[in-house]
Amino acid sequence: MSYKGYLIDLDGTMYLGSAAIPAAKPFVEALQAREIPYLFVTNNTTKSPADVQARLSESFDIHVPAASIYTATLATVDYMNDKALGxxxxxxxxxxxxxxxxxxxxxxxxxxxxxxxxxxxxxxxxxxxxxxxxxxxxxxxxxxxxxxxxxxxxxxxxxxxxxxxxxxxxxxxxxxxxIGKPEAIIMNSSVKTLGLAKEDVIMVGDNYETDIQAGIRNGIDTLLVLTGFTPEDKVASLPVAPTHVVNTLDEWVF
Structure with a gap:
């Protein structure tokens, strides 16, 4: 199936701690070459989007704009602003x-x-x-x-x-x-940022409990990549199957 937009996890999907995941860079470059909209949706709050952008560039040779990075910090601020308690x-x-x-x-x-x-x-x-x-x-x-x-x-x-x-x-x-994945708060904001309908978007990640559940709970197709949190031997017993499963992102066909 062809998707018009991609929501992509970072930890375990683009890199593993300080170690590069080889298929990540070509995957992002394929999206860019095809001019497919994408947004990195991360539960990591330790860094700002600019910090994440710099790390992707300097450590993993993945070059993306800071605006393509939506963190749980940004989603938290949006939630607090809407809640308006003080x-x-x-x-x-x-x-x-x-x-x-x-x-x-x-x-x-x-x-x-x-x-x-x-x-x-x-x-x-x-x-x-x-x-x-x-x-x-x-x-x-x-x-x-x-x-x-x-x-x-x-x-x-x-x-x-x-x-x-x-x-x-x-x-x-x-x-x-x-606030963060798998909750609706961050997912609804992310899809809105892409400017697409949920049925046209896919959530890509390594963690069934957060990334894949984020898609399942919010009506978004999912791609589980087995390079991080969720191991291959757990896939068959998952309560709701991901839409797609790949060992690495270089197996994905756009």
Whole structure:
């Protein structure tokens, strides 16, 4: 089937930690040569779109505009703007998330924030968890940037943002609003950005729990690539099959 637009994951699909995935560069160049619209949709909040663009270029020789990168940070800001509860926020996360929220006009507040936003934080401390827990128990709106339990790296599967968020959910007994894949919030915004109908778009990714479920839950065809999170031996037992499965992206026929 021919698709008019592609939504593409990054971690495990374009690269694996610091290791290149050989088929990724030709796949992107094939989209560009055919002038097929594409958008990288990533649950990674640690970097800004410009940072992601630079990393793709410098580390993997994949050259794309920053506007083609839609992060869970951007989707989180869009959600907070729509929710309009106030401008005070406490964030657990790294520079991409904190700076993105600050640039959108939100101010830091550890005592009485309107929102607590939790993403991946490689410098997580008990104190950060305590501040977030107390704020949520005091009525702050609890946002989880993405539910990823793990991140595929060259070392193996390491803890993802979802693992951090789960600890705060346990401590507060409050379920977060999740923004990133597989939730409708990020997917609807992504499809809108492409300017296409859902039936004309395909979601490409390595993680059945996030990338492929994002398509299944939101009426978008899916392409599971077996270069990251979901291994080949799990495919036959998946509860709902992806629309397409390939070992690597060089097997895909446009």
């Amino acid at each position: 401008k005070k926020v406490y964030v657990i996360g790294e520079s991409g998330l904190k700076q993105g929220i600050k640039d959108a006009g939100y101010v830091w507040d550890e005592e009485n924030p309107d929102y607590v936003v939790v993403g991946l934080d490689s410098n997580l401390t008990y104190e950060k968890l305590a501040i977030a827990t107390l704020a949520i128990r005091n009525g702050a709106h609890f946002i989880g940037t993405n539910p990823d339990k793990n991140i595929p790296t060259q070392r193996g599967l390491v803890p993802g943002a979802g693992s951090l968020i789960a600890s705060i959910e346990m401590a507060t007994q409050v379920k977060p609003v999740f």
